[in-house]
Amino acid sequence: MCSVLIGRVKPAQRTLALSLRLRANTEGSSYAAAESRRFCPGVSADVEPLLAPRRSYCSRMAQTEGLFFRQLFESESSTYTYLLADTETKEAILIDPVLETIDRDVKLIQELGLNLKVAVNTHCHADHITSTGLMKKRLVGLKSAISKFSGASADIHLTEGDKITFGKHYLTVRQTPGHTDGCMSLVSGDQNMVFTGDALLIRGCGRTDFQQGCAKKLYESIHQKIFTLPDHCLVYPAHDYLGQTASTVGEERKFNPRLTKSLEEFVKIMNNLNLPKPKKIVSPVGADRGSRRPVIRGWDGSTQTSVDSLSEWTLTREMPQHNMESTRSQWQQGLRPPWITRVAVGQSPSSSGAESDTESSSTESEKSSIKKQEVGSQRVLQPTSLLQQRIKEIDQQKEELKIGLQLEIALLQGELQTEKSQLLRRTQKLQALQREARQTENTQRRHTVRKKERESLEEERRRVEELKRRCEEKEKLIPSQPESQREQLNLQLQQEKEVMEAAVRAFEDWEFRVLEQESGIDEEEESTADEEVEAESGAAKEISCQQHAVNTAQERVQQLERQLKEMEREKERELNALRKERRELVHTTQLVLKEKKPLTDWSNITGSTPCMMSLSPLTVHKPPQEPCKESVSLPRRRSSHRNNKLNDRPLSAQGLVRTLPDSQSPEAFTSPLLSHRLSNGHSSGHRTGTNGSGLLTPCNSTTSSRAASPCLLDLVEIEKKLREAKAERERLLREREERRRLLLEERRQKELNSPRTDPPEPETQQSPEPEPKEQPKASTPPKSPEQPSLPLFLSPNFDLRAHLESLGHGVTGCTDLRLTSRRCAGFLTKRGGRVKTWKKRWFLFDMDHRRLAYYTDCDERKLKGVIYFQAIEEVYYDHLRTATSSPRPTLTFCVKTYDRLFFLVASNAVSMRIWMDVIVTATDEHSRY
Numbered sequence: 055m056c057s058v059l060i061g062r063v064k065p066a067q068r069t070l071a072l073s074l075r076l077r078a079n080t081e082g083s084s085y086a087a088a089e090s091r092r093f094c095p096g097v098s099a100d101v102e103p104l105l106a107p108r109r110s111y112c113s114r115m116a117q118t119e120g121l122f123f124r125q126l127f128e129s130e131s132s133t134y135t136y137l138l139a140d141t142e143t144k145e146a147i148l149i150d151p152v153l154e155t156i157d158r159d160v161k162l163i164q165e166l167g168l169n170l171k172v173a174v175n176t177h178c179h180a181d182h183i184t185s186t187g188l189m190k191k192r193l194v195g196l197k198s199a200i201s202k203f204s205g206a207s208a209d210i211h212l213t214e215g216d217k218i219t220f221g222k223h224y225l226t227v228r229q230t231p232g233h234t235d236g237c238m239s240l241v242s243g244d245q246n247m248v249f250t251g252d253a254l255l256i257r258g259c260g261r262t263d264f265q266q267g268c269a270k271k272l273y274e275s276i277h278q279k280i281f282t283l284p285d286h287c288l289v290y291p292a293h294d295y296l297g298q299t300a301s302t303v304g305e306e307r308k309f310n311p312r313l314t315k316s317l318e319e320f321v322k323i324m325n326n327l328n329l330p331k332p333k334k335i336v337s338p339v340g341a342d343r344g345s346r347r348p349v350i351r352g353w354d355g356s357t358q359t360s361v362d363s364l365s366e367w368t369l370t371r372e373m374p375q376h377n378m379e380s381t382r383s384q385w386q387q388g389l390r391p392p393w394i395t396r397v398a399v400g401q402s403p404s405s406s407g408a409e410s411d412t413e414s415s416s417t418e419s420e421k422s423s424i425k426k427q428e429v430g431s432q433r434v435l436q437p438t439s440l441l442q443q444r445i446k447e448i449d450q451q452k453e454e455l456k457i458g459l460q461l462e463i464a465l466l467q468g469e470l471q472t473e474k475s476q477l478l479r480r481t482q483k484l485q486a487l488q489r490e491a492r493q494t495e496n497t498q499r500r501h502t503v504r505k506k507e508r509e510s511l512e513e514e515r516r517r518v519e520e521l522k523r524r525c526e527e528k529e530k531l532i533p534s535q536p537e538s539q540r541e542q543l544n545l546q547l548q549q550e551k552e553v554m555e556a557a558v559r560a561f562e563d564w565e566f567r568v569l570e571q572e573s574g575i576d577e578e579e580e581s582t583a584d585e586e587v588e589a590e591s592g593a594a595k596e597i598s599c600q601q602h603a604v605n606t607a608q609e610r611v612q613q614l615e616r617q618l619k620e621m622e623r624e625k626e627r628e629l630n631a632l633r634k635e636r637r638e639l640v641h642t643t644q645l646v647l648k649e650k651k652p653l654t655d656w657s658n659i660t661g662s663t664p665c666m667m668s669l670s671p672l673t674v675h676k677p678p679q680e681p682c683k684e685s686v687s688l689p690r691r692r693s694s695h696r697n698n699k700l701n702d703r704p705l706s707a708q709g710l711v712r713t714l715p716d717s718q719s720p721e722a723f724t725s726p727l728l729s730h731r732l733s734n735g736h737s738s739g740h741r742t743g744t745n746g747s748g749l750l751t752p753c754n755s756t757t758s759s760r761a762a763s764p765c766l767l768d769l770v771e772i773e774k775k776l777r778e779a780k781a782e783r784e785r786l787l788r789e790r791e792e793r794r795r796l797l798l799e800e801r802r803q804k805e806l807n808s809p810r811t812d813p814p815e816p817e818t819q820q821s822p823e824p825e826p827k828e829q830p831k832a833s834t835p836p837k838s839p840e841q842p843s844l845p846l847f848l849s850p851n852f853d854l855r856a857h858l859e860s861l862g863h864g865v866t867g868c869t870d871l872r873l874t875s876r877r878c879a880g881f882l883t884k885r886g887g888r889v890k891t892w893k894k895r896w897f898l899f900d901m902d903h904r905r906l907a908y909y910t911d912c913d914e915r916k917l918k919g920v921i922y923f924q925a926i927e928e929v930y931y932d933h934l935r936t937a938t939s940s941p942r943p944t945l946t947f948c949v950k951t952y953d954r955l956f957f958l959v960a961s962n963a964v965s966m967r968i969w970m971d972v973i974v975t976a977t978d979e980h981s982r983y
């Protein structure tokens with residue numbers, strides 16, 4: 055049994071103990087030691103000086119024995135979340151968790167077997183939504199905490215001096231208002247760490263231009279509450295926009311550019327910051343939910359309906375949308391610091407038409423056999439991987455949707471809870487009023503009865519007195535009566551007296567009873583009849599008012615319940631739709647995989663070259679709607695058919711599958727490819743496709759997947775089309791082979807007629823085909839009438855060297871390159887595909903093999919990878935410096951294939967320009983052919 059204590063040390067020594075049962079956990083590993091390894095893992099001597107500050111951080115961390123500490127980062131709002139735990143008891147606290155990273159945080163907490171007791175928000179965040187509310191739904195026993203002055207609801211409201219205890223550690227609350235009224239900093243028990251929230255940032259501080267911000271208050275808070283901590287105390291802020299992770303109080307006191315100034319200067323600085331609104335605050339998340347009244351979401355799932363005290367910015371924080379596409383794309387496109395890794399969905403593991411770019415060390419023979427298989431199977435692997443990618447996307451979408459809707463439901467439940475408790479309060483009040491009314495009524499009734507009784511009593515009194523009077527009169531008259539009658543009269547008087555005395559006794563008893571009854575009754579009540587009437591009418595009013603409020607609250611509760619049910623139904627509907635799509639995609643994947651074997655076998659039998667594969671209608675390409683995410687540089691291309699080019703590209707399996715029902719006929723899928731491609735993309739005949747350019751266009755996977763899903767059911771149709779595709783492909787390959795044979799024939803003829811001038815090229819060991827002979831420098835050979843219309847760069851007579859000279863390159867002066875009429879070779883530094891390390895490679899641009907190969911060295915013995923010409927889409931200079939880690943940013947250029955980017959660095963500007971113009975010929979060749 056252990057407890058998390060939230061207690062105030064001063065003034066009242068208040069200790070609020072939340073006695074919570076702890077899971078039995080015997081692991082007890084040294085988190086602090088692991089943590090220090092994380093901060094300084096295997097530091098080599100040459101970088102050690104650079105890491106010196108971090109070493110001091112971690113060595114100090116390690117001193118706090120038995121403390122687990124983890125700094126976590128959310129890249130969209132640049133927020134730091136901190137997880138602290140006692141390594142022995144496993145009790146943990148979480149500071150400033152963010153909604154977007156709830157899965158990561160919960161997973162980590164569960165993996166480490168921690169028992170999260172409290173999730174603290176250092177203040178009301180204006181730039182992101184806290185995950186405490188949702189986290190409470192996921193982690194049993196978790197309490198939320200926030201400053202009492204934040205105006206937000208939470209399980210625990212903290213004030214100055216409160217202690218948040220977890221195991222043998224604790225954090226003390228120091229109120230540091232200024233950025234917001236409810237800002238607080240949390241100081242570790244040993245004063246080695248302070249979590250400053252948005253008060254003190256590294257070399258900065260929280261803005262003071264919204265949310266009750268006040269520069270003067272902030273200045274005082276920091277000076278009085280943070281700068282009074284020891285110099286070595288580590289500062290952990292809630293945000294950093296420059297990748298800084300921690301600082302110290304001493305450093306900030308000395309170097310903080312804002313806080314080293316006088317108060318007046320500080321105020322001036324803060325008033326002139328002119329910061330843009332935080333990125334997320336203005337995002338119209340939930341804009342489609344305009345029907346909902348503006349609400350400020352409570353920090354633990356409840357809702358505050360008051361909007362008066364909060365800025366308009368706060369009001370923009372609504373629920374995540376059900377349209378998760380936008381969220382996902384934000385996540386996918388969002389820049390992340392290097393230490394945040396997220397598996398990029400849809401990244402093909404291998405390069406286009408190339409061997410894997412993992413810089414593996416397989417042998418040449420392995421390479422060639424792998425290449426054969428790869429080329430043959432690529433067209434089926436790629437669609438499969440696309441489908442699998444889509445499945446992954448759906449899973450992710452499902453998860454996001456679930457979180458979004460769970461949150462929505464949790465918040466509605468919170469709202470419902472609040473309304474219900476309000477209803478309960480009102481009902482109780484109403485009942486009390488009704489009780490009161492009943493009491494009043496009873497009093498009145500009693501009052502009337504009493505009044506009547508008093509009247510009867512009065513009557514009786516009068517009767518008794520009359521009897522008394524009569525007896526007295528008789529008694530007086532008897533002496534004056536004749537003697538003979540006196541005895542008789544005395545007798546009568548005696549009887550009457552007895553009757554009278556009995557009546558007096560009865561009356562007195564009655565009167566005594568009445569007086570006794572009335573002795574307990576409030577005299578005021580008796581006397582102020584008017585007031586009573588007034589109170590009665592007030593109570594009646596109050597009752598009707600309360601009745602009305604109760605009715606409204608009941609309606610609201612019913613409405614919320616309906617909303618909740620609808621939300622749950624919506625969640626089910628959405629999840630079912632996603633489940634259905636996923637099932638269909640899995641089915642289709644299986645089908646495509648089934649197709650894989652015969653197609654691969656067939657491909658091996660034909661022994662087709664990679665270039666031939668480009669004619670396959672199933673070659674996979676990135677959907678044209680998606681621009682290259684890695685760079686937005688303008689491509690360096692001579693071809694003016696940029697847009698057509700994308701449409702000219704072979705149809706992706708994904709696109710095929712999705713567009714089948716629209717295409718109606720098998721011809722739509724097979725017919726126009728060859729003629730269209732051979733006519734340089736200008737053919738307008740025989741177009742049966744759906745996109746106006748005569749070809750089927752792949753659907754945009756991010757927007758139309760759900761709409762397109764029904765077509766996936768048409769599996770028989772798919773099989774049929776696959777068979778047709780195979781037949782068409784076979785025919786195209788035959789035609790292409792024939793054309794190729796004719797070309798070679800023609801080239802040989804030409805060589806016989808015109809003897810070559812260039813010396814024969816030495817690099818022949820790689821070439822399985824006869825090395826073509828070079829033509830004298832002529833980049834545009836005359837076209838014989840019978841010669842088929844071939845693209846410029848495809849022509850066997852095309853002279854690369856002459857072409858470059860004609861472009862004005864000083865080829866002879868560039869000693870870095872070996873340039874012949876058909877080849878260009880030289881060193882380039884290439885960035886790895888998955889492991890982003892830069893390696894120097896020998897690149898060989900080979901026009902005869904139509905590939906750009908790279909080797910470990912200039913002897914070209916160890917092939918590391920190949921980029922086939924048909925895969926190359928664009929070549930451009932990296933002027934936006936997207937390859938941030940490039941050793942020479944100014945000499946970096948990009949070769950974009952349809953599924954990845956190659957970042958290459960030349961040794962100098964001249965060779966970079968030549969390389970780019972060399973490689974661009976490959977793109978032109980591809981786009982034209």
Ligand SMILES: N[C@@H](CCC(=O)N[C@@H](CSS)C(=O)NCC(=O)O)C(=O)O
Binds near residue numbers: 259293333
């Ligand atoms: N451009 C940034 C602005 C982020 C921002 O305004 N941050 C707040 C804390 S979150 S409310 C702040 O106080 N910043 C102080 C500063 O000096 O930056 C973005 O949107 O990412």
